[in-house]
Amino acid sequence: MSIPDLTGVTTLLLDADGTLFPSEEPAFVASAAVTQDFADRYGLTGDFSPEHLRLTTTGRNFRTTAQHLADRQGVHLDPAELEAWVEREKQEVTAYLGQALTVQPDVVAAVSALRRRYRLAVVSSSALARLAACFTASGLEGLLPAESRFSAEDSLPEPTSKPDPAVYRHALAGLGIAPRQALAVEDSATGAASAVAAGIATAGLVQFVPEAEQPGRTEQLRAAGAAWVRSAWGELALDLTGDTVRVAT
Structure with a gap:
């Protein structure tokens, strides 16, 4: 082109x-741990490994990914609970990237x-x-x-x-x-x-x-x-x- x-x-x-x-790779290492805990909390099933998340959610933020995972399996998320998960993921990924980059x-x-x-x-x-x-x-x-x-x-x-x-x-x-x-x-x-x-x-x-x-x-x-x-x-x-x-x- x-x-x-x-x-x-x-x-x-x-x-x-x-x-x-x-x-992206280090971010998904940290984010995957939070995503797995999120999935366990709401009984969500699927592949939440860092590599799978990188390949399927690159370009999206955690809020969008979490909401999509819940919607796909018919789970209603309380907005306040979702925000708490978003804040936790932000803190853990930020700390990890600050050391990894x-x-x-x-x-x-x-x-x-x-x-x-x-x-x-x-x-x-x-x-x-x-x-x-x-x-x-x-x-x-x-x-x-x-x-x-x-x-x-x-x-x-x-x-x-x-x-x-x-x-x-x-x-x-x-x-x-x-x-x-x-x-x-x-x-x-x-x-x-x-x-x-x-x-x-x-x-x-x-x-x-x-x-x-x-x-x-x-x-x-x-x-x-x-x-x-x-x-x-x-x-x-x-x-x-x-x-x-x-x-x-």
Whole structure:
């Protein structure tokens, strides 16, 4: 797929988990333990292993996943109880990611280069506390400050999750820009569908997708409306700046 005309793009809207840092695998390790306890509490059956959850729920937050699991088996969730589970999952995953993630020099270099050319913001399904821990651990905190982060969990009047385009529409309004002025960067079909539904041109990035899954993920991103897909941050930065990104050693 060819790169679309990006002449009017002033702002990059970056997904976080699995896009800016390799958080999905460790996040699902921590989340799976909570999900299994949740399933045991309500008598839910199924495969709640980290790998199965990663393959079937990537791009969604825990609230959406928990509600879907309950609805699928006809279990009514008390809203207050659901919120308690959401809070527990958020705390446990945030703590785990804060210890598991490390600085990715190539990402830092690419984001730094892009920041010189574009306004950057983060648009995620994850909670703001989780994002803060991830940005600190991955060395991106200073490049993507708190005021430029939009969370489907915390920033909206009512929490939701991608593929609902609400968080992207909220980000556009908060930044005071039209969809044609933005380019979204997403690693999942769920995220790409969210951005595309908000009218935003979208690039796919599969750097942190397991290598064996990258061809399939690339096709999923294209099917969801991604205009083009790249395998590494350096490639995407070259597309958008015309310059080769040099990684500090």
